[in-house]
Amino acid sequence: MKLKKILPQLLTLLFIILVFGFFTMNAQENMGARGLEFGFGFLKTQASFDIQFSLIDYDGSHTYARAYLVGLLNTLLVAFIGIILATLLGAVVGVARLSPNYLIRKTASFYIEFFRNIPLLLQIFFWYFAALRALPMLEDAPMLLNSSFMTIKGLYAPAPIWTNFDVFFTTIIAAMIIIFFFVRYAKKKQEQEGKRLPVFFISLAIFIFLPLLTFLIGGVDLSWSYPVIRQMSQSSYTFDGGLKIPPELIALTLALTLYTATFIAENVRAGIQGIGKGQKEAAASIGLTPNQVLKLVIMPQALRIIIPPTTNQYLNLTKNSSLAAAIAYPDLVLVFAGTAMMQTGRAIEIVGITMATYLTISLCISLLMNWYNKRIAIQEK
Amino acid sequence: MSINKFNILKFNHHKNRNISLILGVLFFSVGIIDFYLNNYFDKNITYFLPRIINFFTPLIFGVIGLHLIRIEFSGIKILDSLNKNINTTNFNAALSVSIILLIIFGLPPLLNWLILDANFAGDSKEACTGGGACWVYIKVWFNRFMYGMYPNAEQWRVNLTFIAVLVFMAAGFFAPIRLRNYLSLYYVLILPIISFILIYFIVSGGSFGLVWVETGAWGGLSLTFMVSFFSLIFCFPLGMMLALGRRSNLPIVKYSSLSFIEFWRGVPLITVLFMSAVMFPMFLPDGTYVDKLIRVVVAITLFEAAYTAEVIRGGLQALPRGQYDAAKSLGMGYWRMHVFVILPQALKLVIPGIANTFLALIKDTPLIFVVGLLELVGMLNLAKTNPKWLGFSMEGYVFAGIIFWIICYSMSKYSQNLELKYKTDR
Numbered sequence: 173m174k175l176k177k178i179l180p181q182l183l184t185l186l187f188i189i190l191v192f193g194f195f196t197m198n199a200q201e202n203m204g205a206r207g208l209e210f211g212f213g214f215l216k217t218q219a220s221f222d223i224q225f226s227l228i229d230y231d232g233s234h235t236y237a238r239a240y241l242v243g244l245l246n247t248l249l250v251a252f253i254g255i256i257l258a259t260l261l262g263a264v265v266g267v268a269r270l271s272p273n274y275l276i277r278k279t280a281s282f283y284i285e286f287f288r289n290i291p292l293l294l295q296i297f298f299w300y301f302a303a304l305r306a307l308p309m310l311e312d313a314p315m316l317l318n319s320s321f322m323t324i325k326g327l328y329a330p331a332p333i334w335t336n337f338d339v340f341f342t343t344i345i346a347a348m349i350i351i352f353f354f355v356r357y358a359k360k361k362q363e364q365e366g367k368r369l370p371v372f373f374i375s376l377a378i379f380i381f382l383p384l385l386t387f388l389i390g391g392v393d394l395s396w397s398y399p400v401i402r403q404m405s406q407s408s409y410t411f412d413g414g415l416k417i418p419p420e421l422i423a424l425t426l427a428l429t430l431y432t433a434t435f436i437a438e439n440v441r442a443g444i445q446g447i448g449k450g451q452k453e454a455a456a457s458i459g460l461t462p463n464q465v466l467k468l469v470i471m472p473q474a475l476r477i478i479i480p481p482t483t484n485q486y487l488n489l490t491k492n493s494s495l496a497a498a499i500a501y502p503d504l505v506l507v508f509a510g511t512a513m514m515q516t517g518r519a520i521e522i523v524g525i526t527m528a529t530y531l532t533i534s535l536c537i538s539l540l541m542n543w544y545n546k547r548i549a550i551q552e553k
Numbered sequence: 554m555s556i557n558k559f560n561i562l563k564f565n566h567h568k569n570r571n572i573s574l575i576l577g578v579l580f581f582s583v584g585i586i587d588f589y590l591n592n593y594f595d596k597n598i599t600y601f602l603p604r605i606i607n608f609f610t611p612l613i614f615g616v617i618g619l620h621l622i623r624i625e626f627s628g629i630k631i632l633d634s635l636n637k638n639i640n641t642t643n644f645n646a647a648l649s650v651s652i653i654l655l656i657i658f659g660l661p662p663l664l665n666w667l668i669l670d671a672n673f674a675g676d677s678k679e680a681c682t683g684g685g686a687c688w689v690y691i692k693v694w695f696n697r698f699m700y701g702m703y704p705n706a707e708q709w710r711v712n713l714t715f716i717a718v719l720v721f722m723a724a725g726f727f728a729p730i731r732l733r734n735y736l737s738l739y740y741v742l743i744l745p746i747i748s749f750i751l752i753y754f755i756v757s758g759g760s761f762g763l764v765w766v767e768t769g770a771w772g773g774l775s776l777t778f779m780v781s782f783f784s785l786i787f788c789f790p791l792g793m794m795l796a797l798g799r800r801s802n803l804p805i806v807k808y809s810s811l812s813f814i815e816f817w818r819g820v821p822l823i824t825v826l827f828m829s830a831v832m833f834p835m836f837l838p839d840g841t842y843v844d845k846l847i848r849v850v851v852a853i854t855l856f857e858a859a860y861t862a863e864v865i866r867g868g869l870q871a872l873p874r875g876q877y878d879a880a881k882s883l884g885m886g887y888w889r890m891h892v893f894v895i896l897p898q899a900l901k902l903v904i905p906g907i908a909n910t911f912l913a914l915i916k917d918t919p920l921i922f923v924v925g926l927l928e929l930v931g932m933l934n935l936a937k938t939n940p941k942w943l944g945f946s947m948e949g950y951v952f953a954g955i956i957f958w959i960i961c962y963s964m965s966k967y968s969q970n971l972e973l974k975y976k977t978d979r
Contacts, residue, residue: 203837289965497923
């Protein structure tokens with residue numbers, strides 16, 4: 173009986189050790205033959221390549237570690253924007269699929285069936301190489317909203333110029349902390365005295381007025397830098413000032429959002445359909461208003477069904493953002509596993525770091541979502 | 554009665570029904586016609602209205618029209634179903650009108666581009682004169698999109714292999730009753746070996762007087778099928794082992810399966826392919842060369858096996874405990890219990906899930922461009938840069954989109970049907 177338990181485990185362990193040992197030995201031999209030594213020292217050396225789009229200061233004189241950071245931030249940027257937009261779009265489309273209106277319902281399901289059945293890479297290529305290439309040249313671009321230009325080279329929008337931004341930012345954080353404690357206080361008061369404070373409006377007021385105050389007394393100021401077209405030579409133009417959003421970022425965000433939103437929409441639909449009609453009727457019969465029914469009865473239950481699969485979609489979106497490499501958006505894969513690896517030849521270290529980074533991101537998102545999921549789960553006694 | 558007099562927009566009274574109907578239809582058609590003329594004939598029939606609402610006139614007219622024809626229990630069948638389906642409230646009416654306007658705005662140009670103004674005849678770029686799509690491009694490059702760089706004269710070999718594999722696959726369905734028990738063995742073990750031999754000897758060639766065609770020349774849609782077929786066939790047994798391992802109560806087996814699954818599920822496929830391209834050769838003894846295609850299939854198999862394992866685990870968990878207890882009480886050991894009782898039931902439950910995994914796998918295959926293998930999407934990107942055929946990327950992507958859409962949509966419908974079919978069983 174004991175042998176039955178120990179033998180399979182021993183065999184598994186032996187197999188794992190053998191495979192890893194074989195790989196390590198070969199890797200050592202191969203790297204020795206190429207004159208490389210395993211180690212991460214190369215991260216501190218000068219990268220000497222440029223990156224098209226970066227959120228932090230970067231040029232060729234910085235280190236590989238800095239280049240890694242630039243790539244990571246770019247990946248996180250796409251993932252962040254994509255998750256927000258896909259959630260909004262997915263929620264709207266998911267609700268629209270249950271609409272009593274025939275046209276709305278059919279449009280929503282057409283959208284879902286259309287976009288979820290085409291490979292994401294193809295969609296990214298389509299937006300980048302076909303759709304966005306049809307945009308006007310810099311000099312022909314019409315002005316949108318009196319400030320921005322949508323051109324073949326990307327979107328040029330007004331850029332905010334802050335003075336004393338840190339003061340403003342600190343106030344926003346402070347406002348959030350105050351709101352957090354206020355909500356707890358209001359809840360306690362309601363439980364003890366049965367009084368309901370207008371939590372939402374007071375929080376909103378705190379959130380708006382506190383940062384606004386800094387403009388008056390904190391020395392915070394905001395002005396806009398508008399993009400202005402300038403002719404460089406006979407046929408070449410450029411924009412001065414403003415914020416440039418590269419077409420790669422637009423195409424990638426667009427494709428990721430449209431693709432992932434279809435899956436989120438299906439989750440939302442399943443979540444709402446999963447709530448019995450009796451819940452709604454029972455809530456209405458004890459005198460809750462329709463808004464209260466939605467907020468206090470339907471949504472808390474629907475969210476419980478919606479969140480776990482949606483977390484998976486967030487993870488997928490983050491992982492899919494690595495397709496950026498295909499259209500040369502400088503994300504982690506392109507910058508680090510692409511350019512940096514070509515230059516250093518350190519395949520094992522670099523692919524290892526890249527994979528470890530994605531694993532960490534995935535684990536972080538799923539931990540966060542598990543925590544949230546646990547918070548809203550049914551507390552059975 | 555007196556209230557109705559003040560309600561100028563609501564003609565609920567029976568006498569006014571017809572007036573309301575006529576007015577409503579009139580308003581609605583004015584809105585639609587205005588929009589149509591504005592878009593396609595550059596005429597504005599509502600120019601006399603203030604500029605600020607001019608942009609929204611079709612919408613406003615449409616909503617007013619729909620509001621007027623919203624008569625409850627009118628007795629007219631068409632009208633009642635119209636009101637019930639697209640016109641329950643003013644908000645709904647506004648949404649309906651917006652969608653109708655969107656269709657009028659988008660559909661005719663799309664049809665023009667796709668079919669009416671498109672060029673089908675000819676065999677060079679010069680044949681494309683119209684403003685529409687240039688399907689000549691697809692026609693000329695069709696063989697490349699389907700077979701990649703595979704020599705034209707040898708393409709019958711690819712077709713033959715595909716037909717043969719399909720025949721072998723279908724053979725399982727017509728197997729005699731007494732061989733039914735060995736069916737899973739056939740699909741999991743024998744079919745992959747047969748397919749591999751077929752592909753090795755016929756598609757690859759090199760013997761029996763067939764010309765050797767290296768894997769670098771394979772490509773196009775046939776490569777998509779090959780990669781996804783082999784990955785699916787290999788990832789299934791591996792996923793099954795991992796799923797069993799994850800549910801095992803032996804700690805080492807359990808945690809090694811768990812970390813294997815979580816590792817592959819946590820990284821993007823593109824890094825896995827990078828790994829197979831640049832990192833994997835470093836792990837093998839110096840001088841061993843593994844073909845690119847095989848490396849890719851191994852990489853995708855390991856990646857998809859983790860997802861398959863999770864799907865199968867779902868099936869295992871869905872089985873009631875009684876099944877395990879009953880099997881154990883008959884004195885069955887671990888393997889006998891799983892092979893004869895648990896897996897046959899669990900696998901039936903997860904067929905839709907497996908179909909979804911396969912769907913994801915097909916949608917992931919274009920990624921193999923990172924190691925230099927060009928399937929359909931990769932071939933498109935290659936063809937697009939051909940100096941003779943510049944500027945047709947739109948046609949290429951639309952073509953590939955249609956093909957992938959047909960494959961994936963039919964598969965997802967099929968898996969939904971399976972899901973419904975197996976749901977009623979339990």
